Amino acid sequence: MKILLIGSGAREHALARALALDPASSAVTVAPGNPGTARLEKTENTPVDADDPAAVAALAQRIEADLVVVGPEAPLVAGVADAVRAAGIPVFGPDGSAARLEGSKAFAKEIMAAAAVPTAMAHVCTTLAEVEAALDAFGAPYVVKDDGLAAGKGVVVTEDRQAALAHAKGCLDHAEVVIEEYLDGPEISLFCLADGERVVPLAAAQDFKRLRDGDAGPNTGGMGAYSPLDWAPDGLVDDVVERVALPTVRELARRGTPFVGLLYCGLALTSRGLRVVEFNARFGDPETQVVLARLQSSLATALHAAATGDLADLPPLRWSDDAAVTVVISANGYPELPRKGDAITGIEDAESLEGVHVLHAGTSIDDAGALVSAGGRVLSVTATGADIEAARIAAYAGIEKIDLPGSHHRTVIAAGR
Ligand code: AMP
Ligand code: GLY
DSSP states (O other): OEEEEEEOSHHHHHHHHHHHTOTTOSEEEEEEOOTTGGGSTTEEEOOOOTTOHHHHHHHHHHTTOSEEEEOSHHHHHHTHHHHHHHTTOOEESOOHHHHHHHHOHHHHHHHHHHHTOOBOOEEEESSHHHHHHHHHHHOSSEEEEESSOOTTOSEEEESOHHHHHHHHHHHHTTSOEEEEOOOOSOEEEEEEEEESSOEEEOOOBEEOOEEEGGGEEEEOSOSEEEEOOTTSOTTHHHHHIIIIIHHHHHHHHHTTOOOEEEEEEEEEEETTEEEEEEEESSOOTTHHHHHHHHBOSOHHHHHHHHHTTOGGGOOOOOBOSSEEEEEEEEOTTTTTSOOOOOBOBOHHHHHTSTTEEEEESSEEEOTTSOEEEOSSEEEEEEEEESSHHHHHHHHHHHHHHOBOTTOBOOSOTTSOO
């Protein structure tokens, strides 16, 4: 199977790595890819404007791809999957109409209400007066969400009413704003493969969204993750499939916009039960790094089955009993103003450690041929081990070997869960 993978982050490096190791795939083209994907076996990078549906469809035809896998949300919302599907090529990723589940928080709320999926109560506001009324109705802590795509950074959770109002004002300049009830309790990420009708859950993971240890600092795209969740209640995955993923997929099918791709269920286990915090229409980053580190079945076969409506025939997925932990190294200034161009060294030393691999995100090769930082989240240092503790120790041993001036990472990912 020839595969075209769209994207250039650590999530795509993790996907490309799993596909490159998979005997079911013969060649992997990553567009545009990053310096890490360039080094994988069976894999090559090709430039493309990932948000241009016609360009991606043309590339898929040119390389005679058997399967296209779309990593990030922006191409999905832009209609890249629609264009590839229209060209007759199986694509793992929803059409733009179904990707609105991630692209518009107001649309996601509408689908959840129609499908009776448990989620936070919310008001969609178009004026500041509505925002003030909703903040008063729910009380602190306040949860204020930009309606549109914001790479995980459009949400403010705060006790400070002025800060909540200020964020809402900023959002109202360009979109609607969603004010929500605050959800307490631990968060989990459960990814489900969806073929338009059926879903197959992957292993659950937990992400660390805030920039700093102790869940302080601003929300980010995610600073680390681990899997499995040894503390999660029995039956959690089945519960999410039955009460969240399946009703959502059925509601979208009923509306004539079937969801084919990765339904990312972001959940809070609150004192009042399971609640959806958010849906995404693609693999999560950095959770993918730990989920795929544990997958033993063929990823290419599973994604192809979802893309072609054949999940019913997919054999049960097999998972390693090992645990996986990933820790993100971010650039100085992330998330506000990440600094670029700093030299990165020590990756080979990190990867010489047992069970450690390093995934690239915001990296590039400079004119002198050196690896330098080129984005907010720069690397995901990922490790497997017999249990979470062993994987965590290995991941931090890897971190110790890597040098990126001014960089930041959280120091207690997966500890004291
Ligand atoms: P979202 O983009 O909707 O996933 O929100 C990003 C992050 O903000 C989530 O992962 C949570 O950590 C936090 N968050 C979002 N909604 C709520 C909520 N209703 N209550 C508490 N925290 C929330
Ligand atoms: N790690 C959160 C996300 O991918 O949205």
